[in-house]
Amino acid sequence: MELNTYSFLFLFLIFLSYPSQDIGTDQSQFFTLMKSSLSGNALSDWDILGGKSYCNFTGISCNDRGHVEKINMSGWSVSGNFPADICSYLPELRVLDLSQNQLGGNFINSIANCSFSEELNMKRIHLRAKLLDFSKMKSLRALDISYNLFIGDFC
Ligand SMILES: *[C@@H]1O[C@H](CO)[C@@H](O)[C@H](O)[C@H]1NC(C)=O
Ligand SMILES: *[C@@H]1O[C@H](CO)[C@@H](O)[C@H](O)[C@H]1NC(C)=O
Numbered sequence: 543m544e545l546n547t548y549s550f551l552f553l554f555l556i557f558l559s560y561p562s563q564d565i566g567t568d569q570s571q572f573f574t575l576m577k578s579s580l581s582g583n584a585l586s587d588w589d590i591l592g593g594k595s596y597c598n599f600t601g602i603s604c605n606d607r608g609h610v611e612k613i614n615m616s617g618w619s620v621s622g623n624f625p626a627d628i629c630s631y632l633p634e635l636r637v638l639d640l641s642q643n644q645l646g647g648n649f650i651n652s653i654a655n656c657s658f659s660e661e662l663n664m665k666r667i668h669l670r671a672k673l674l675d676f677s678k679m680k681s682l683r684a685l686d687i688s689y690n691l692f693i694g695d696f697c
């Protein structure tokens with residue numbers, strides 16, 4: 543009986559240790575995607591290949607487990623298509639401030655999948671899109687989507 547409990551615990555710990563490695567890879571992949579699809583001088587600090595951890599990139603904060611929890615690129619004058627599926631790459635993202643840039647792309651729908659996000663600022667990003675369904679964003683407590691062109695109803 544006792545042995546079973548221990549082997550179960552052991553397997554469980556192995557199970558727990560695997561995803562975090564994948565998450566590290568996924569996280570750096572997202573910054574590679576951002577860097578390849580957006581342009582702007584401000585991103586030059588994001589030295590993906592130079593061996594600097596993305597946790598030390600300008601505008602990025604990580605929690606103590608190395609998971610990205612905040613991206614603030616407010617006013618960076620960056621333009622291009624923001625990559626989709628941000629929260630499958632950065633599952634612990636809580637704050638996303640994209641305000642005052644020129645962003646397009648389909649990312650807006652996938653942002654609605656960020657169930658842990660607490661703060662979302664997309665003010666003045668020159669977006670033309672259908673208004674997204676915020677109902678899955680259970681943790682959201684601050685939202686600014688002003689100065690964009692949205693079509694549709696709030697849900
Ligand atoms: C971030 O930079 C500091 C010093 O500049 C360094 O001590 C730290 O290890 C770096 N963090 C990561 C995650 O690379
Ligand atoms: C992002 O940075 C700007 C200054 O560059 C600051 O005014 C703003 O409050 C920050 N946003 C968040 C969500 O911390």
Ligand SMILES: *[C@@H]1O[C@H](CO)[C@@H](O)[C@H](O)[C@H]1NC(C)=O
Nearest residue numbers: 626627630651652653654655
């Ligand atoms: C949201 O997440 C679900 C499950 O992970 C996925 O099937 C769906 O395509 C995502 N929606 C968007 C708009 O990314």
